[in-house]
Amino acid sequence: GENVEQHPSTLSVQEGDSAVIKCTYSDSASNYFPWYKQELGKRPQLIIDIRSNVGEKKDQRIAVTLNKTAKHFSLHITETQPEDSAVYFCAASPGYNQGGKLIFGQGTELSVKP
Amino acid sequence: DAGVIQSPRHEVTEMGQEVTLRCKPISGHDYLFWYRQTMMRGLELLIYFNNNVPIDDSGMPEDRFSAKMPNASFSTLKIQPSEPRDSAVYFCATRPGFGDEKLFFGSGTQLSVL
Numbered sequence: 001g002e003n004v005e006q007h008p009s010t011l012s013v014q015e016g017d018s019a020v021i022k023c024t025y026s027d028s029a030s031n032y033f034p035w036y037k038q039e040l041g042k043r044p045q046l047i048i049d050i051r052s053n054v055g056e057k058k059d060q061r062i063a064v065t066l067n068k069t070a071k072h073f074s075l076h077i078t079e080t081q082p083e084d085s086a087v088y089f090c091a092a093s094p095g096y097n098q099g100g101k102l103i104f105g106q107g108t109e110l111s112v113k114p
Numbered sequence: 115d116a117g118v119i120q121s122p123r124h125e126v127t128e129m130g131q132e133v134t135l136r137c138k139p140i141s142g143h144d145y146l147f148w149y150r151q152t153m154m155r156g157l158e159l160l161i162y163f164n165n166n167v168p169i170d171d172s173g174m175p176e177d178r179f180s181a182k183m184p185n186a187s188f189s190t191l192k193i194q195p196s197e198p199r200d201s202a203v204y205f206c207a208t209r210p211g212f213g214d215e216k217l218f219f220g221s222g223t224q225l226s227v228l
Binding site for chain 1: 145147149156157159162170205209215216217218219221222
């Protein structure tokens with residue numbers, strides 16, 4: 001089955017700097033790659049997603065890139081702000097022939113210092 | 115829509131007791147997923163349903179765990195008997211269906227087994 005590895009497990013940056021989180025996946029059939037943000041004590045919430053027919057997607061300060069050949073994808077946050085502090089999860093979906101279930105990475109705890 | 119509704123928000127029980135977690139999906143969502151979140155293991159998929167039918171329960175830890183979805187508006191996850199290692203946050207999540215893989219999480223149930 002699908003396996004998703006996420007790095008780093010913790011990341012500390014200064015306000016205004018960029019943050020990059022990387023994930024690799026194992027199942028070449030996976031075709032949907034979302035990123036979730038989870039604030040302390042809250043539920044995970046979708047912040048951006050990308051499909052396998054797209055190499056890059058951007059939404060204001062957040063961007064995601066996908067390299068299907070290498071089976072890795074990354075989250076980029078520019079001009080970080082203290083409110084970006086949270087745990088970020090990447091995920092991969094093996095596709096509809098497997099029900100579209102999401103397999104999550106282990107999470108990255110991002111801390112943005114003012 | 116009120117989103118995915120889970121109850122209870124917190125549950126404290128003693129080892130050996132039966133625990134029942136409840137989930138009301140977003141109306142019209144065909145898929146329902148149960149995840150467990152711990153520091154050590156991250157977000158683990160336990161089981162998921164499509165149109166009330168269990169599709170994949172390979173993530174269910176052992177026979178002490180069972181899940182049902184008697185109708186499109188309700189699902190339960192039961193642990194009997196509970197053990198301290200079952201302590202975790204249990205999330206229910208749903209998504210619309212074919213062509214839309216965005217997953218919406220409930221607020222979770224924080225389970226503590228003493």
